Amino acid sequence: MNRLPVNRLPVGRLEELSLGHVEGSLSREERAELARLCGEDRKALAFVAGEVQAARVIREALSETDTAAARERVLASLEALSQVAESRALKSAVLKRLRSRLSRTTRRLRPMRPIRSRPSSRIWIGAGVAAAAAVLLAVFFSGGPRTKPRRGIDVPAPARVAQVTSAEGGVDLRRSRDGRWAGAGVGAVVFEGDSLHTRGGPAHLRTESGSVVHVNAATTVAFETHGARPKLSVGSGELFVETTEDDRGLTVETPHGRVADTGTRFGISVGQGGTTVAVLEGSVSAWTDAGRAEVGANQEVLLKRRTDPPGEVREAKDLAARFCWARIQPAAVRPVALYLFDEGGGRTVHDRSGFGEPLDLRILDPHAVTWTEDGLDVVGRSLIRSETAAGKIVSACAATNEVSVEVWLRPASTDQIGPARIVAISSGSGESNLVLGQGTQYDGVGTKYVFRVRTTSPHEPLQLETPPGALSARLTHVVATRDAAGTRRIYLDGDMHAEQRLPGDLSNWKAGRPLVLADETSRDRPWLGGIFYLAIYDRALSEAQVRSRYEAGVQSARERR
Amino acid sequence: MDELIERARGGDAGAFGDIVERSAGELRAFIAAFCPSAALIDDLAQETYIRAWERLPAYEHQGRFLAWLRGIARNVVLEEFRRSRREARAAHVSLETLLEREIEHGAREPGSAARMGTKVGSLVECLESVSSDSRRLLKEFYVAGRTSEEIAGALRRTASWVRVTILRLRRKLAECVEAKLDAGGTVAL
Numbered sequence: 001m002n003r004l005p006v007n008r009l010p011v012g013r014l015e016e017l018s019l020g021h022v023e024g025s026l027s028r029e030e031r032a033e034l035a036r037l038c039g040e041d042r043k044a045l046a047f048v049a050g051e052v053q054a055a056r057v058i059r060e061a062l063s064e065t066d067t068a069a070a071r072e073r074v075l076a077s078l079e080a081l082s083q084v085a086e087s088r089a090l091k092s093a094v095l096k097r098l099r100s101r102l103s104r105t106t107r108r109l110r111p112m113r114p115i116r117s118r119p120s121s122r123i124w125i126g127a128g129v130a131a132a133a134a135v136l137l138a139v140f141f142s143g144g145p146r147t148k149p150r151r152g153i154d155v156p157a158p159a160r161v162a163q164v165t166s167a168e169g170g171v172d173l174r175r176s177r178d179g180r181w182a183g184a185g186v187g188a189v190v191f192e193g194d195s196l197h198t199r200g201g202p203a204h205l206r207t208e209s210g211s212v213v214h215v216n217a218a219t220t221v222a223f224e225t226h227g228a229r230p231k232l233s234v235g236s237g238e239l240f241v242e243t244t245e246d247d248r249g250l251t252v253e254t255p256h257g258r259v260a261d262t263g264t265r266f267g268i269s270v271g272q273g274g275t276t277v278a279v280l281e282g283s284v285s286a287w288t289d290a291g292r293a294e295v296g297a298n299q300e301v302l303l304k305r306r307t308d309p310p311g312e313v314r315e316a317k318d319l320a321a322r323f324c325w326a327r328i329q330p331a332a333v334r335p336v337a338l339y340l341f342d343e344g345g346g347r348t349v350h351d352r353s354g355f356g357e358p359l360d361l362r363i364l365d366p367h368a369v370t371w372t373e374d375g376l377d378v379v380g381r382s383l384i385r386s387e388t389a390a391g392k393i394v395s396a397c398a399a400t401n402e403v404s405v406e407v408w409l410r411p412a413s414t415d416q417i418g419p420a421r422i423v424a425i426s427s428g429s430g431e432s433n434l435v436l437g438q439g440t441q442y443d444g445v446g447t448k449y450v451f452r453v454r455t456t457s458p459h460e461p462l463q464l465e466t467p468p469g470a471l472s473a474r475l476t477h478v479v480a481t482r483d484a485a486g487t488r489r490i491y492l493d494g495d496m497h498a499e500q501r502l503p504g505d506l507s508n509w510k511a512g513r514p515l516v517l518a519d520e521t522s523r524d525r526p527w528l529g530g531i532f533y534l535a536i537y538d539r540a541l542s543e544a545q546v547r548s549r550y551e552a553g554v555q556s557a558r559e560r561r
Numbered sequence: 562m563d564e565l566i567e568r569a570r571g572g573d574a575g576a577f578g579d580i581v582e583r584s585a586g587e588l589r590a591f592i593a594a595f596c597p598s599a600a601l602i603d604d605l606a607q608e609t610y611i612r613a614w615e616r617l618p619a620y621e622h623q624g625r626f627l628a629w630l631r632g633i634a635r636n637v638v639l640e641e642f643r644r645s646r647r648e649a650r651a652a653h654v655s656l657e658t659l660l661e662r663e664i665e666h667g668a669r670e671p672g673s674a675a676r677m678g679t680k681v682g683s684l685v686e687c688l689e690s691v692s693s694d695s696r697r698l699l700k701e702f703y704v705a706g707r708t709s710e711e712i713a714g715a716l717r718r719t720a721s722w723v724r725v726t727i728l729r730l731r732r733k734l735a736e737c738v739e740a741k742l743d744a745g746g747t748v749a750l
Contacts, residue, residue, distance in 0.1 A: 015728055021656070025708055035656040049663035053594040054684065054731070059703040060593035060602065061586075061685045062696070071582040074610040075574060183715050187705065418604070441604055442611040452603075512706070524601065524641075 014044055018051040161223040161230055162190045162205040162213060165507045166395040169201025169217055186511065195222045198237075202325045204399045206507050210484060211247040212399055214240040214326035226251055240267040240326035257288040257303035257310065266295075267323045274304040278316045280323070286310050335406075335535035336396045337515065341375035349376070349384065353535075356392040359515060361385060375532030379412070382526075384517040390425050391511040394433060396538035398506045401484040403453065404537040405436050406546075408553060410475045412528035417441050419450040419463075420527035421520050422478075423534060427513040433506075435463075436480050438471060438527055447471045449497075451480040451490050457504025464488045466497040475532075477550045482506075483540035494550035496543060566626055570617050577617070581610055584627055590681045591631055595638045595668050605641060609634040628675060635674040642668070680738060687737035695730055702727055 017034040020026040026034065038045040164171060164186055173184040176193025190196060190205065197220045205213045207230050215221055219237025223230065226249075232239065233253040242265045243250050250261045252268055256275040259268060264282025268275060277286045278300035286293045286301050291309030293301050300316035338353035339361065349361040361384050363369055368380030378384075397403040405423055419437025426432035433454050439446035448471050451464045464480075470492060479491040486503040489496050517534070519526045533553070541549070562583070568576035585606065592605050612633050620629060642665045667673055691699070701707045701715075702723075709723035716723070 015731075016724070019724060019728060019731070023702070023708055025710075031656060035659065038656065038659050045659065045663050049660050049667070051731075052660055053664060054734070055703055056593040056596065057590050057681050057684050058688065058699060058734075060590045061688050062700045062704050071578040071585065074581045074607065074614075075578045183717075185715060442608050510706075522601065 014047060015051075018048045021048065022051065022055040159192045159225065160189050160208055161192050161194070161225060162207045163507050164188045164190070164196075165204050165206050165212075165398040166511070167198070167201070167203040169203075170199040171203045171215075172197045172199065187508070190223050192223065192225050195220060197221075204326075204395070206398070206401070206505055207247055207250075209247045210401060210505055211241065211243040211250060212401070214242075214323075214399070216240075216325050234268065234270050236270050236272075238267065238269045238323075238325075240323045241265070254303070256305055257286060260285045260287070264297075267319065267326070274302050274311075277301050277303065278319055278322070280319045334537075336393050336538050337390070337534075337536040339531075339534040341532055341534075343371065344373075345371050355396070357388075359386045359388065359390060359392060361515065361517065362387050372530070375408075375530055377530045378518045378528050380528070381519070381523075383519040383521065383523060385521060386515040388514070389512045390433075390515040393425060393515065393536055393538070394509045394511045394513070398509050400538045401505045402482060402538060402540040403434065403506065404479060404481040404535075404539060404541045405434070405451075406477075406479045406533070406535040406537070406541070406549060407436065407531065408475065408477055408533040410530040410532075411438055411471060411473050412530075413446070414471060414473055415439070415446040416527055416529075417444055417446050418525040418527075419452075420446075421516065421518065421525045422527050422529075422531075423536075424516050424520065425509075425513050426516055426520055427510070433509040433513055436478070437525070440465065449478060449480070449490055449492070451482075451488060451498075453482045453488060453502075453506070454509060455482075455486070455502065455504035455506060456508050457486065457502050464490060464498050464500050466490050466492065470497050473529075475530075477553055479541060479546045479549070481540040481546075487540075489540075489543075491543070491546045491550075494547040496546075562626060566617075566620070569614075570620065574614075577614055580626070584630060587627060587678075587682065587685070588630055588634060590685055591674075591678055592634055592638060594677055594681055595635075595664055596641070601641065605634070605637050608637045612637070628678065631674040631678045635668060638668055639665070679742065683738045683741040684734060686741065687734050690737065691730065691733070698723075698726060699730060 014037060017026065017030060017037070020030060021034060034048065038048055164184060166186055167184075171184050171188070172181045173188060173190065174181045174195040174197075176191065181197070184196075196203070196205070196215065198215050198217050201217050203215045205215065207213065209230075211230070213221075213230075213232065216238035219239065220235055221237075221239065222233040224233065225231055229247055229249040229251065231251045231253065232241075235255060239252065241250065241252070241261065243261045248261060252259045252261075254268065254270045254275040256270070259266070259275075259277050261282075261284050264284055265280040266282070266284050267278045267280070269278075277284060277295055279295045279297055281297050283294060283296045286295055286303060288303055288308060288310055289306045293310035293313050295301050295313055298316050298319065299313050301313045302311035304311065334355065335353045336355045337351050337359050339349050340352055341349060343349060347363045347366050349363070351358040351360050353359075363376075363382060363384050365380065365382035368378065368382035369384075370377040370379055376384075407423060409422065417439030418441055419435065419439055422436045422438060424432050424435045424437070426435065432452065435450070435452040437450045437452075439448065440450060445468045447469050448466045450466075477491075477493050480488070481491075482488045484505075485501065487499065487501045490498040514521065515536075517531065518528070562580070565576045565580050565583075569580060588609065589602055589606050592602050592609070596602050596605060609630065613630055616633070620626075642661075667677075688696070688699075698712070701712050702709070707715075709720040709727070712718075713720040713723045
């Protein structure tokens with residue numbers, strides 16, 4: 001790499017270190033080197049700061065900013081604002097219009113419109129370094145004169161069919177446009193005509209209509225559409241499908257026959273001996289060229305050959321166990337992460353859910369917390385965070401498209417805002433998957449709970465807020481839920497206090513973010529108070545379940561007295 | 562835009578919603594340049610719009626609306642800097658602290674909102690001109706937060722190839738921004 005002196009600094013090295021800093025991959029020695037360079041030379045510092053800023057802007061600009069989301073969020077806040085400040089600009093007529101607008105159907109995302117530049121005597125990254133970079137650019141681009149950046153040509157993409165929401169053992173995708181297999185990861189979009197192959201473990205996908213397709217290891221699935229419905233073709237291996245209402249009529253083709261969903265959860269195992277179709281809920285129609293069978297809940301049928309009629313429909317046993325790889329949820333709701341705060345001391349809060357690998361929490365500032373008989377009091381600025389990423393919560397919720405957060409807590413005061421983070425799945429360097437917080441900064445009101453869930457909705461991240469005054473500094477049972485249809489609710493002591501529907505799914509949740517309590521990882525949204533119980537579910541608790549859990553908690557408290 | 566502003570000044574929140582929708586992308590990119598945590602961009606953008614709504618009656622058409630909005634955002638960002646500094650007085654000056662101070666220093670300079678707005682706008686425009694493959698690579702690195710090792714694995718390339726390619730793209734973007742700033746033009750909105 002070419003290196004030019006800028007105050008005797010090798011620019012190439014500075015660039016490499018800056019990139020490593022943005023990437024977060026610097027070793028301790030490299031960090032020390034970069035800190036030394038920045039501390040000794042102002043131009044180097046300006047260069048690296050410029051690189052950091054540019055990285056942030058690139059990140060934001062390429063994140064396909066959801067402008068409609070910002071709109072709805074602001075409108076919702078204005079509405080909330082009006083509730084505490086009637087003397088301000090909002091009057092009842094405006095509120096009516098706001099509500100009307102908020103209830104309208106979602107708009108399509110409007111892409112960010114670039115703005116045109118105007119003359120400026122300043123440059124992006126500092127005069128000396130930029131001049132050197134320009135020389136380097138000339139070397140990198142054949143030394144010729146500067147040319148206008150070439151506009152990329154985007155080939156129109158085929159229709160999206162599904163997206164990979166988790167892949168436990170790696171997946172390969174074969175794109176229809178070039179027929180080549182290539183590795184893919186979480187977030188990969190499957191288009192019409194593409195095929196997916198799972199390697200060492202299952203993968204989970206969500207269709208455009210919200211259905212979930214679980215693909216077991218060593219299975220190849222081709223994705224097509226039939227009318228507006230997905231059509232999956234499986235040569236060998238195993239699938240488990242959970243369809244939404246919009247995907248009624250989804251079909252699965254195998255070498256031995258065809259299955260059409262009529263609103264259900266069902267599994268398909270394709271082997272040399274035929275195709276077994278097993279239904280956990282609802283019913284499906286199974287065809288061969290010689291006949292058809294209706295298969296109901298807890299039933300199965302074997303399709304041996306296309307030329308033979310379907311076999312006898314018989315009772316299917318232990319389906320949940322047979323398809324356990326698909327993480328089929330049992331009827332009883334079990335948390336995917338559970339904290340009882342009964343340790344009584346120490347720096348670790350243990351995950352007692354028994355679901356997957358324990359996601360224990362670490363108290364980073366033990367001097368700022370007090371263990372009590374009932375739980376943990378956060379009395380000073382303290383971050384409590386999982387030692388590893390909350391991947392198990394993310395993948396479980398992405399598979400069901402639902403989430404619930406249940407907390408018994410006592411806020412230390414009613415003036416905490418930010419929202420002050422009670423519970424979040426969030427990374428300091430990235431956006432949050434989920435936030436349950438107290439108070440809003442825009443109006444300075446700390447007497448409300450705030451619930452944010454990152455979704456693919458064009459209106460995300462519109463936050464749900466309880467009315468002002470709903471929060472007080474007393475022991476409270478708080479449950480925030482988000483169901484597969486997109487309805488979010490906040491319950492306080494068993495009663496629903498806020499509700500809003502926001503379509504979309506959770507497939508854009510990032511698995512690498514930790515579970516945090518009492519602050520953001522960036523340490524700028526502290527929350528103080530007592531936490532006595534925390535459970536996170538990959539299901540939306542129903543109103544009855546919330547009520548029942550509240551009453552059970554009250555009973556438990558009484559028994560302890 | 563002027564018509565929307567006029568309606569919003571008259572208390573039409575729907576019109577203000579339209580303004581938000583039109584300007585949110587650019588405003589967020591502007592805030593992102595200063596904001597140490599992406600998690601805060603939502604909060605700071607929200608705060609900016611609420612203040613803008615409250616100050617709309619005082620807004621006059623003497624300037625561009627986005628520039629006015631950026632001025633509000635700059636104040637919100639500076640308040641956030643003050644707040645975080647107050648809450649975290651670290652005795653040890655880390656690399657991150659050093660960089661944030663430098664960014665804050667830049668934000669405090671007179672006229673910084675307009676200058677940064679122009680730079681951000683140019684960079685956003687330059688990003689539009691990169692090829693789709695390059696864009697995908699940038700997204701993997703900057704948006705998805707994948708390391709060069711991870712990207713290299715997916716692309717069946719070496720990590721050093723990924724790093725060099727991203728460095729080249731960064732240089733190309735820097736050159737593009739510089740060219741736009743040199744060439745001049747007007748800022749929309």
